[in-house]
Amino acid sequence: MVNMEIKNQTEIAEFILLGFGDLQDLQIPLFLLFLLIYIVTMAGNLLIVLLIVADRHLHTPMYFFLGNLSCLEVCYSSTILPRMLASFLSSNTNIFIRMCIMQYFFFGGLAGTECYLLSVMSYDRYLAICKPLHYAVLMNSRTCRHLACVSWLNGFFASAMVTSLMSQLIFCGPNIINHFFCDSSPVLKLSCSDTLLISMLIFFLSSAFTLPPFLLTLTSYVCIISKILRISSVAGRQKTFSTCSTHLVVVTIFYGTLTVVYVLPEAQELINLNKVFSVCYTILTPLVNPLIYSLRNREVKEALRRVLQKCQTCNDQK
Numbered sequence: 412m413v414n415m416e417i418k419n420q421t422e423i424a425e426f427i428l429l430g431f432g433d434l435q436d437l438q439i440p441l442f443l444l445f446l447l448i449y450i451v452t453m454a455g456n457l458l459i460v461l462l463i464v465a466d467r468h469l470h471t472p473m474y475f476f477l478g479n480l481s482c483l484e485v486c487y488s489s490t491i492l493p494r495m496l497a498s499f500l501s502s503n504t505n506i507f508i509r510m511c512i513m514q515y516f517f518f519g520g521l522a523g524t525e526c527y528l529l530s531v532m533s534y535d536r537y538l539a540i541c542k543p544l545h546y547a548v549l550m551n552s553r554t555c556r557h558l559a560c561v562s563w564l565n566g567f568f569a570s571a572m573v574t575s576l577m578s579q580l581i582f583c584g585p586n587i588i589n590h591f592f593c594d595s596s597p598v599l600k601l602s603c604s605d606t607l608l609i610s611m612l613i614f615f616l617s618s619a620f621t622l623p624p625f626l627l628t629l630t631s632y633v634c635i636i637s638k639i640l641r642i643s644s645v646a647g648r649q650k651t652f653s654t655c656s657t658h659l660v661v662v663t664i665f666y667g668t669l670t671v672v673y674v675l676p677e678a679q680e681l682i683n684l685n686k687v688f689s690v691c692y693t694i695l696t697p698l699v700n701p702l703i704y705s706l707r708n709r710e711v712k713e714a715l716r717r718v719l720q721k722c723q724t725c726n727d728q729k
Contacts, residue, residue: 423582425505426601430498430591442499448698449492455701456481456488459711466714472550473539476532477705479559483528484697487521490514491693495591508582511593516574518592522669522692523620524566529662530624530631531558532704536655537631541638569616576609590686592693596672617673625666632659661696661703668692 431441463469463478494514498504506514538546573595583603590597595613599606635655668688705711 423508423584423586425507425586426511426593426598427587428494428498428504428506428591428593429587429589430495430504432498432504438499442496445492445499445694446496448694449488449496452488452492452698452701453485456484456697458715459701459705460485462711462714462718465718468717469710469714472535472552472555473532474705474710475552475555476528476535476559479562480525480528480532480704481701483521483525484700486517487525487693488697490517490521491592498591506593509578511588511598512574512577514593515577515595515598516570518693519570519573519595520567522566523569523616524563525696526620526624526666526669527562527565528559529665530627531562533628533631533658533662536658537634540635566620569620573609573613573616576612580604580606580609590689592689594672594689596685614674617669621666621670621674625662625670628662628666629659657703661699665692665696 431437434441459481460478463474463481491514494506535550538549542549577595577598580599580602581604582601584601586601588594588597588601595609599610632655639655668691672685672688672692
């Protein structure tokens with residue numbers, strides 16, 4: 412009888428994404444800021460993908476994983492930012508429920524993939540620095556493909572489980588989501604159905620996709636740093652330590668903000684703070700990853716120089 416009453420109340424076909432609507436005076440500055448972030452993110456990550464594909468000197472395990480990460484960041488940013496940018500310029504912030512769930516499917520799949528991909532990349536660096544004699548055998552092309560495929564498949568398989576349950580939920584109202592994208596927590600709060608099962612599944616998957624990969628990443632970098640400290644060259648030690656510490660800071664921010672939002676208990680007074688944390692792992696991480704992991708590397712700079720020289724030669728021949 413209760414189920415029949417819920418079904419009879421089901422009238423909602425759309426959600427309203429509030430985004431940053433409470434900052435009315437900052438809509439244009441925020442639009443320009445996030446537009447710049449989106450342009451730089453897309454340009455940086457696409458440039459890395461093109462360089463890795465075009466330059467054979469970058470056909471190594473490290474750059475294979477970096478290429479995967481850059482492809483992921485392009486998709487990741489395009490899942491969130493274009494709609495958010497449109498909301499700054501339009502008063503219509505409605506989104507169909509099925510489109511909302513689809514957005515969460517791609518966001519969840521890409522976020523889960525990035526969690527495992529970052530840990531794979533840290534493990535790759537651990538083998539390269541701490542086990543250099545065994546690196547070529549342990550991290551061959553077949554192993555690289557398998558690790559990348561497992562990362563992608565695990566991320567989207569986990570997201571598919573959540574969205575398959577989410578698509579069965581009934582929404583009776585209200586329909587206002589206090590977020591800038593269709594995240595699971597604000598969507599579940601709007602459902603008239605029992606969400607205990609899906610909430611437990613999200614908690615379990617969030618824990619599995621953040622804590623073990625972060626611990627693996629942390630362990631890898633601790634081993635790397637301990638190895639670096641034994642380098643006799645002071646200049647080499649400082650350069651390598653600077654690079655690894657920067658990587659560790661970035662992944663800590665990524666895993667840390669994900670853990671705060673999805674694993675720790677949610678409090679009503681922290682809703683706006685969680686929105687800020689969400690900006691870190693959905694918008695800022697795709698922006699800084701190409702800068703931190705690739706564009707500062709000497710090999711990438713050399714590859715860019717060679718590609719530009721080839722382009723210049725082609726233009727001169729014409």
